[in-house]
Amino acid sequence: MSHDGVGSRPARQSPACRATRGPGAVMRSVAFLTAGALAVTALAGCSSEDPAGKPLAGQDIAPAARSQVADGGTLRWAVDAVPETLNTFQADADTTTSRIAQAVLPSMYRLNESGRPEINPDYLESAEVVDTEPRQVVLYKLHQQAVWSDGREIGAADFAAQWRALSGKDTAYWTARNAGYDRIERIERGANDLEVKVTFARPYADWQSLFSPLYPKEVMGTPDSFNDGARKKLKVTAGPFTVQKVDRKDDEVTLARNPRWWGRPVKLSEIVLRAVPREERSAALAAGAVDLAEIDAPAARRIALAAGPGGTGAARQGGGRNTDDPKAPSPSADPSGVDENTGDEESGVDENTGDEESGARAQGSQSAADATRTLRGFEVRKSLEPAYTQLALNGADGPLADERVRRAVARALDREELAKAVLKPLGLPAEPVGSHLALAGQAAYADSSGALGGQDADEAQALLADAGWVPGGPVKQQKKEEEAAGPNGETATETPIDEDGTYIVGEDNKGRTDAELEEAEEYRRQLAQDGKQNHQGGGAPGAYAPKGTAAPAGAPAGPLAKDGRPLTLRFVLPSGPGSRALHTVADRISRMLERVGIQTETTKVPEESYFKDHIASGEYDLALYSWPASAFPATDARPIYAKPVPAADGSLTVEQNYTRVGTDQVDQLFDQAVATLDQEESRDLVRKADARIWAxxxxxxxxxxxxxIAVRKNLANTGAFGFATPVYEDMGFLKKGVRRAAGPSGS
Structure with missing residues (x-):
């Protein structure tokens, strides 16, 4: 990992592969189906270099040797909410459920900094496929000291109980997922108590995804204990921490050291997971109420301002590189309103004037000054999440049911510009994501976007024309214009520019003065000189184009219509302060689409109803939301891209495919990828599936x-983890007098 936390870009394809995957490789719109197939075939042959590359950004956790970390202390960690359940296999499990499970339960595998699974040595000595014929058999050899918190050894009985609960055969278990477990035929003890032998009825490529986390048989043994018992408490655990208390009154979960933990000694005494809404985290940090919190860009800027010029509280990249914007306001422009040079820190009524208002201002200054001092004890550690944001296109009905229109939307987008708009101001690598199924650095990653092609406005307009969407406005509008025409069918000689800045062309020039024609020509020249061609809400009133004058290159296209309907797409977004970045991206997307003639109507809805009432129910045309990147895409991504199938009542069963777009070929490739035990072949099949999803x-x-992540400066081995699974036993506060040094955490 490089010092600043930014890895190399994904490995480049050979020149032949690049030529195949460039925009020119995508056929014109009249042959779009063939183009997708050709791109997939070409990609499959580009295997001379590993396209997975490295993560775009590494961890930023302030690594420190364990000898430098103090013994004891409580880490107060802000989370979104106290979870409704502690059972990660239930439908209402959330990210906090998973965070707790990582700290208190066994996981046979964990993810490294590249998002790839590796054996967790605290629980496993080895795990391997020992037989493939007639059945796939995996043999787990457990750590000799691995025990549950009640002293019982972890063993085959726990593996078997979890398999039975998650296999899907007993419907009394309210499970949210059973992928992989439904392929197991039997589980038995191996040569001794430390061996677990798992035999599969059908081959399963992603067997490493199983038993992470592993619950004790006391939880998995009966439907009652699974459905209800593990929702509020976990009596038996086997991680570096245990669940000491779930306090729903104070919105906290307390994790305490596990006295039976056999691994490296735990540094922290406690971890308190405190529910703090996103919009309140900046205030919680300023009040010193939490030590670690995921934050948004404005909160990160506030911490940077509190640190002052060149201060270490500024947002960091990887190993602490200062990435302050040189144009950022001075510390006196802190949102708290305090000028550190002149701010009055006294409180109460001004004794000289008796002015209560002045006293109130002084008291506010003191409070703001205290907040600024507190924030100086924090820094922002940053990386990229193992998740990506996508533009979803609902293909169930409407214009986007036509693949040509969806492809036109995609070809109108400058994805690099969108990535830069969000990531560049934060000092993070602004690379567009090239895969639906993995991220740079993960084994299955390959940039398959060439199956669709890059930004090309001409191609987007050709696709729309081929789908029947042409300029001219709705039929009703056309009729109005005909009714307004003169006795010879001529339209009015003076037609102003539309309110949205659209440049109207092709009108009769009869009756226009030389001055009007010159004004129109000047307007055309101005448009041509404007590189962005973003003329919304403006235009030059009274400017007209000579008949037959073409709109300048890059100017917004006229509205498109088909069968009397305008091409207008419903763009649904969540409201609220946490959605600022999405709103910025959506605005840019709308402008890009307008340039090819696609209009958008943006609707902002409450965050709490956004997904359930709009995305999942299909009440949108365009939407922005994110998916996590899995180390096991053949298993985890299949329900997201599976072809919807009609249900008995006539509705569509979409699983998690909320775009309602799927193909039989994609389903077949996923099925093949999950059933082969050749890892390289499985990765190739996943990449082929991704190319077809792009197409x-x-x-x-x-x-x-x-x-x-806002973190106290003296906290080590925690922060922005990127892909990696946190190592909870290494987290802690630095000893007094210890200066943090860059480098991996030591033993």
Missing amino acids: AAGSIPLYQRPQL
């Missing part, structure tokens, strides 16, 4: 999500 244009990956 279908149901969703367009945009950028990897930023990960901004």
Whole structure:
């Protein structure tokens, strides 16, 4: 990992592969289906270099040797909410459920900094496929000291109980997923108590995804204990921490050291997971109420301002590189309103004037000054989340049911510009995501976007024309214009520019003065000189184009229509302060689409109802939301891209495919990828599936999500983890007098 936390870009394809995957490789719109197939075939042959590359950004956790970390202390960690359940296999499990499970339960595998699974040595000595014929058999050899918190050894009985609960055979278990477990035929003890032998009825490539986390048989043994017992408490655990208390009154979960932990000694005494809404985290940090919190860009800027010029509280990249914007306001422009040079820190009524208002201002200054001093004890550690934001296109009905229109939307987008808009101001790598199924650095990653092609406004307009969407406005509008025409069918000689800045062409010039024609020509020249061609809400009133004058290159296209309907797409977004970045991206997307003649109507809805009432129910045309990147895409991504199938009542069963776009070929490739035990072959099949998903244009990956974590400066081995699973026993506060040094955590 490089010092500043930014890895190399993904490995480049050979020149032949690049030529195949460039925009020119995509056939013109009249042959779009063939183009997708050709691109997939070409990609499959580009295997001379590993396209996975390295993560775009590494961890930023302030690594420190364990000898430098103090013994004891409580880490107060802000989370979104106290979870409704502690059972990660239930439908209402959330990210906090997973965070707790990582700290208190066994995981046979964990993810490294590249997002790839590796054996967790605290629980496993080895795990391997020992037989493939007639059945796939995996043999787990457990750590000799691995025990549950009640002293019982972890063993085959726990593996078997979890398999039975998650296999899907007993419907009394309210499970949210059973992928992989439904392929197991039996589980038995091996040569001794430390061996677990798992035999599969059908081959399963992603067997490493199983038993992480592993619950004790006391949880998995009966439907009652699974459905209800593990929701509020976990009596038996086997991680570096245990669940000491779930306090729903105070919105906290307390994790305490596990006295039976056999691994490296735990540094922290406690971890308190405190529910703090996103919009309140900046205030919680300023009040010193939490030590670690995921934050947004404005909160990160506030910490940077509190640190002052060149201060270490500024947002950091990787190993602490200062990435302050040189144009950022001075510390006196802190949102708290305090000028550190002149701010009055006294409180109460002004004794000289008796002015209570002055006293109130002084008291406010003191409070703001205290907040600024507190924030100086924090820094922002940052990386990229193992998740990406996409533009989803609902292909169930409406204009986007036509693949040509979806492809036109995709070809109108400058994905690099969108990534830069979100990530560049944060000092993070602004690379567009090239895969639906993995991120740079992960084994299955390959940039398959060439199956669709890059930004090309001409190609987008050709696709729309081929789909029957042409300039001219709705039929009703056309009729109005005909009714307004003169006795010879001529339209009015003076037609102003539309309110949205659209440049109207092709009108009769009869009756126009030389001055009007010159004004029109000057307007055309101005448009041509404007590189962005973004003329919304403006235009020059009274400017007209000579008949037959073409709109300048790059100017917004006229509205398109088909069968009397305008091409207008419903763009649904969540409201609220946490959605600022999405609003910025959506505005840019709308402008890009307008340039090819696609209009958008943006609707902002409450965050709490955004997904359930709009995305999942299909009440949108365009939407922005994120998916996590899995180390096991053949298993985890299949329900997201599976072809919807009609249900008995006539509705569509979409699983998690909320775009309603899928193909039989994609389903077949997923099925093949999950059933082969050859890892290289499985990766190739996943990449082929991704190329076909690109070609279908149901969703367009945009950028990897930023990960901004506010952390007390003296906290080590925690922060922005990127892909990696946190190592909870190494987290802690530095000893007094210890200066943090860059480098991996030591033993």
